[in-house]
Amino acid sequence: MLKTKTIMDVETIRKDFPILQRKVHGKPLVYFDNAATSQKPKEVIDALDFYYNNYNANVHRSIHQLGEEATAAYEKAREKIAEFINAQYEEVIFTKNSTEGLNLLAYSLTSGLKQGDEIVISQLEHHSNFVPWQQMAKHLGLKLKFIEINENAELDEESIKKNITKKTKIVSIGHISNAIGTINPVEDIARITHENGALMIVDGSQAAPHIPLDMKKIDSDFYVFTGHKMLGPTGVGVVYGKKELLEASRPFLYGGEMINEVKFDDTTFNKLPWKFEAGTPNIAEGIGLGVAVDYLTKVGMQNILNRDRELLDYAMEKIKEIDGITVYGPKERASILSFNVKGVHAHDVSQILDSEGVAIRAGHHCCMPLMSVLGISATARASFYLYNTEQEVDTFINAIHKVKKIFGV
Amino acid sequence: MDMIELMYQENILDHYKNPHNFGKMENATVHHHEKNPLCGDELDMFLMIDENKKIVDVKVHPTGCAISVASASMLSDEIKGKSIDEVKNMTKEQILEMLGIPISPVRLKCALLSLDTLKNSTLIFEKYMRK
Structure with missing residues (x-):
């Protein structure tokens, strides 16, 4: 994988997206549902x-x-x-x-x-x-x-x-x-x-x-x-x-x-x-x-691509340290992290993550034939974009620990 | 206790991990399968109904989230020993009361899959009886 240090400044970019200032259940919004729809900059x-x-x-x-x-x-x-x-x-x-x-x-x-x-x-x-x-x-x-x-x-x-x-x-x-x-x-x-x-x-x-x-x-x-x-x-x-x-x-x-x-x-x-x-x-x-x-x-599409990889690598490394996580998909991938927590349905993962302000998607992702090939009915999916940060990934990882704690798995 | 801990309280998780009346049934009077197309929760319900229209035995085989599985498990306890007439008009409110936890609008469909399955099972039974 091509490793290039990103030259874009994420903090500056974040300021362009008013919605990133809001709180969800009293916590800062961590928006990881970008594959469903992205947020919009103020200019748009x-x-x-x-x-x-x-x-x-x-x-x-x-x-x-x-x-x-x-x-x-x-x-x-x-x-x-x-x-x-x-x-x-x-x-x-x-x-x-x-x-x-x-x-x-x-x-x-x-x-x-x-x-x-x-x-x-x-x-x-x-x-x-x-x-x-x-x-x-x-x-x-x-x-x-x-x-x-x-x-x-x-x-x-x-x-x-x-x-x-x-x-x-x-x-x-x-x-x-x-x-x-x-x-x-x-x-x-x-x-x-x-x-x-x-x-x-x-x-x-x-x-x-x-x-x-x-x-x-x-x-x-x-x-x-x-x-x-x-x-x-x-x-x-x-x-x-x-x-x-x-x-x-x-x-x-x-x-x-x-x-x-x-x-x-x-x-x-x-x-x-x-x-x-x-x-x-x-x-x-x-x-x-x-x-x-x-x-x-x-911002530059090549910068966005590089940044996606940086953040995905970080998230992959962190999530793999957690027991009982299955990650789906190939090693070389776009900034989509599809996973399941053993013993917990994806909906419940999503609901508990939401309580920490973390928005992900759970379900079959409009790919029911693929889900049947993979032998599962649903996955939890975190998808990143140019305004996401490593700190947000940490919040997401902590929220997965909360899921495991609540379900006792 | 915050909202999320209230939702995933111990008895809900107990029902999820060990659903009551879990399994399948040979020779069920009615077997009905219902699926929630949006999230993929599934439920198989098997009812053994006697000549007095009493549900003498019930088995449920749910796959899905904690809410949908717990709901199926609790409902199976609820309807066992009752007559079809007693359960066929059960309401959404009764299910929510039975669960006893806050259910957000998007999770309502998970909570109510059990009720839909029961209702359709009773309809199938009544149609069959008329023949």
Whole structure:
């Protein structure tokens, strides 16, 4: 693992997040539920406020000053996001979230498929990259195949090669597992997918907040992520797609904004990216995501990645000193620490941690198929982000000792 | 005692670690399985019901958090020896009183899995009786 001393100042960063000042049950908040949603810096919160107070108007259609300002800000946000992931402006489509993005692709890309065509996902997928494909397969008579994980909870190389074949039409793989933190070799999978003439989709919900992204380098055909896990507001996400593929794909939602000309007998569609953006979008949230991207860029994604590793290493070292802890997932992982305390259900772990102000997630993490592969029903999951500290990890570790004390284990 | 110690008091943890009437039953009159899809708590309930609609024996096989397991264990004690008519209209309030601990809104579904399982078991029984 690459070890680089972080150059960002966590204490300064913490000051930008007003919520980190609050107390929970009389204790300082320790927010370790970042894989569910991140907290927002004041700049993002202010951007929403400023939009509604100063230039609230519909975009792309209102020919007046407010409409001009709103459209410019909204489209500027798209430009920033395109730059953030090294893509072209027209290749960035705003959605509601990753789930909507994956549904968009599931509907649009399967429209030309024939019975017996194959779609490949993996055992690690979040329900949002699982259920859409499963249901499409069911309704259209497609075959859904699963890349298996090996004993290290990584995608098995042999299974990748075995499942992606000339029959494969679509491969859709999460970049980072939200449940156990596995980082998948999406560049390699994209290459194998393309060698077999299929389309590659990456669900980057957990990756976009944590690692530098370069669409040209990953070379997937589509890449999906959500704003609220990367310091942005809820209600806005992104589908990146290669321009020529988006141009050739059928729209997903029909209605206003996505049209060019509507006649009684037919409709021609708008240019990219608006072809895929029917209806009035989440304008303030889109602008807010642009501000979040500015913030992440200012801190530096490589710094964030290095800091994630630093904190994860620290937490791993500490948690391993406790008896009766099982940690799930591979050695090399993103900043997600999924674990169980022997003799205590994850819900109870979470409840007792909460009493110490520590917010984690407990449950199946929307990965019920993966949980069944691991032979468990739930895990407790701590997930870190740029504003978390070693001191907070210590509080978390002490709270786990409290769990053990209460349960007498 | 703080809130959390009140919630995880000794009798709750005793029921969790050693649930009463734990196990499965061959030849149960009704066997019903209920699952809480949000958190994955599961409960199998087996009722032996006689011709007078009395629950003569009960077994529970819960998997889940302390609250859901303790609730199933306590409820199994509660309903043993009672008639279906006596238990079929049990309320949420009765379950919470039985548990006797503070339950936050998000944990309510854990506490009430036992009640849902019981209610659906009695419905299955009554439907079966009508046939």
